[in-house]
Amino acid sequence: MNLQVLLGLYQNDIRLKQIAAGISLPDPRVRIYLDNLRGSAINFIATAVWQLSDANHVFILNDKEEAAYFHNDLEHLTNALDICYFPDSFKKTGGFSELNSSHVMLRTEALTKFSSEKVHKKVLVTYPEALFERVVNPKTLSGNMISIKVGENLKVEQLMEKFVGLGFRREDFVYEPGQFAMRGGILDIYSFGNEHPYRIELFGDEVDSIRIFNPETQLSERKLLQVSILPNIETKFETKEKISLLDYLPANTVIWAKDFDFTYGRLGKLETDLPDKIEIGTVAVDHEEEWLKELTREDFESPERWLSQLKSRHLIEWYNHSLEKITGDTITASLQFATEEQPVFNRQFDMLIQDLKKRCDQSCTAFIFAENTKQLERLRSIFEDLNAEINFTPVPTSISKGFIDHEKNVVCYTDHQIFQRYHKYKVKQAYTRGKALTIRALKELQPGDYVTHIDHGVGVYSGLQKIEVNGNLQEAIRIIYRDNDVLYVNINSLHKISKYTGKEGSPPRVNKLGSDAWEKLKNKTKKQVKDIASDLIRLYAKRKASQGFAFSPDSYLQTELEASFFYEDTPDQSKATADLKRDMESPSPMDRLVCGDVGFGKTEVAIRAAFKAVGDSKQVAVL
Structure with a gap:
């Protein structure tokens, strides 16, 4: 039995088939309670009804963190692309002074997917603070959307004027949403509706190709036939162009909530606190992006208006019984389930083994979920070392909370709860400043700074300059060499340039273009590196010939220790640990130094090595 078979058990549940049939009809409006759903059981129910x-479907959780975990669970169970996370727009929840540009992009992406009445099988996961903000109406959003497709003829100057009118800024190159750049026959545009920017290559006025590219490397990732460019939905549109999210959503949208009463109360609290948070008409600004917006009370939802719109939808509640209270409607059905939370084992594997054996004796099928397949391998290794014959189905994906379903006779446990590890949700970041590191470093260079070109040597950075290439203007980096020789470097070749680093206080010697001095220096350096390498090889050969102590392979205790660490290993930690163990288990003397910045996990690697040494009755010195 695998994950698909497990999901099939829920799809074949007659109660869920009846829910799916009920919500497929516009009338009568269903009002359903789902009782006794523990752990991530609700996500399996939701996945089955969605399928x-x-x-x-819109799922309303009580706060941002719950919504993010719920969103992750649905994504992992369905592998669907149309599961949208819909956060609030601001950097601080409940504070309205600074926009979060990543959240703005996620909201734009979600609204775009729900902008048509013919939309179906889309999912949106949100929480009260996000519902509190009104959204631009779909007609206005569509009217301000710019579509570009391959083979189309563009009036480039008019198009760039339109970008400016929609709030985009022209830059030398793009690395953040809301920017565009024109270099010769290449138009780069960073829309608010996509994670990465688009590169549009023109042949004259005709669109020759459209690609998504990485803003850090400037390299293309994949081709597209058509794109839609979207402005900033939070700052571009007037208050009168905004409506409630419930008004925006298509008519065939079902509203699920963990607790409708909590959501209604939270909206009321946000409305009450609004005058204390901001003075009407003051400016909310993202100080880094310089996005300005005036806020009024009409930019936000009132709980009464939200409740009146809610009543026209199919409604499902799975935690509290507040539907009847806040809507005044009769409940269509109250469905009882038989689930319980995953027990707490406190990393006691004897308890885990006893529990799983008891469940198997009761004809239950055990599933253990883990994002990292190594954790599943460690678990199986621990069971084998303890001579425990435990049959479980490993599922290489994660859910936030384990549960037991007594009706379906299934046990769904998570590795992070077994090992008491911290499980962090992952929400797609629309962009991060790290993605534009190379470009940002270039922008921080000042004329007069020394730079090194891998092919031409040390020169002086002289700024950016537009030059004509084959009749087209292109952006280039200008570097001055000795005797005022000038080198122009296309920004697509940024990887060949780096800021010069050398002795403090002593300026470097600037190279001359066309001279062989730089090439001779590189060859001399290569020879010195080879000489050092030869000396090291001779040293390592002598060391290899000598005999050392070979430590034993990992024991059950070593495996248990490593599985109990609070956080998942990074790829670098995993590689360092594997290299270190390979050295320790070799009969040759080990000579290894683990290096890393503060907080990057060197201690965890050292603890593994120390534990392995002590396990073979050797001493460990801690300095």
Whole structure:
């Protein structure tokens, strides 16, 4: 039995088939309670109903963190692309002074997917603070969307004027949403509706190709036939162009909530606190991006208006019983399930083994979920070392909380709860400043700074300059060499340039273009490196010939220790640990130094090595 078979158990549940049939019809409006759902059981129920129906679904959790975990679970169970996370727009939840540009992009992406009445099988996961903000109406959003497709003829000057009118800024190159750049026959545009920017290559006025590219490397990732460019939905549109999210969503959208009463109360609290948070008409600004916006009370939702719109939808509640109270409607069905939370084992594997054996004796099928397949291998290794014959199905994906379903006779445990590890949700970041590191470093260079070109040597940075290449203007980096020789470097070759680093206070010697001095210096350096390498090889050969102590392979205790660490290993930690163990288990003397910045996990690698040494009755010195 695998994950698909497990999901099939829920799809075949007659109660869920009845829910799917009920929400597929516009009338009568269903009002359903789902009782006794523990752990991530609700996500399996939601996945089954989503798969059984063509309706759209909105899930309202109580806060940002719950929504993010719920969103992750749905993504992992369905592998669907149309599971949208819909956060609030601001950097501080409940504070309205600074926009979060990543959240703005995620909201734009979600609204774009729900902008048509013919939309079906889309999912949106959100929470009260995000519902509190009104959104631009779909007609206005569509009217301000610019579509570009391959083979189309563009009036470039008019198009760039339109970009400026939509709030985009022209830059030398793009690395953040809301920017565009024109270099010769290449138009780069960073839309607010996509994670990465687009590169549009023109042949004259005709669109020759469209690609998504990485803003850090400037390299293309994949081709597209058509793109839609979207402005900043939070700052571009007037208050009168905004509506409630419930008004925006298509008619075939089902609203699920963990607790409708909590959501309604939270909206009321946000409305009450609004005058204390901001003075009407003051400016909310992202100080880094310089996005300006005036806020009024009409930019936000009132709980009464939200409640009146809610009543026209199919409604499902799975935690509290507040639907009847806040809507005044009769409940269509109250469905009882038989689930319980995953037990707490406190990393006691004897308890885990006893529990799983008891469940198997009761004809239960055990599933253990882990994002990292190594954790599943460690678990199996621990069971084998303890001579425990435990049959479980490993599932190489994660869910936030384990549970037991007594009706389906399934046990779904998570590795992070077994080992008491911290499990962090992952939300797609629209962009990060790290993605534009190379470009930002270039922008921080000042004319007069020394730079090194890998082919031509040390020169003086002289700024950016537009030059004509084959009749087209292109942006280039200008570097001055000895005797005022000038080298122009296309920004697509940024990887060949780096800021010069050398002795403090002593300026470097600037190279001359066309001279062989730089090439001779590189060859001399290569020879010195080879000489050092030869000396090291001779030293290592002598060391290899000598005999050392070979430590034993990992024991059950070593495996248990490593599985109990609070955080998952990074790829670099895993590689360092594997290299270190290979050295320790070799009969040759070990000579290894683990290096890394503060907080990068060197201590965890050292603890593994120390534990391995002590396990073979050797001493460990801690300085």
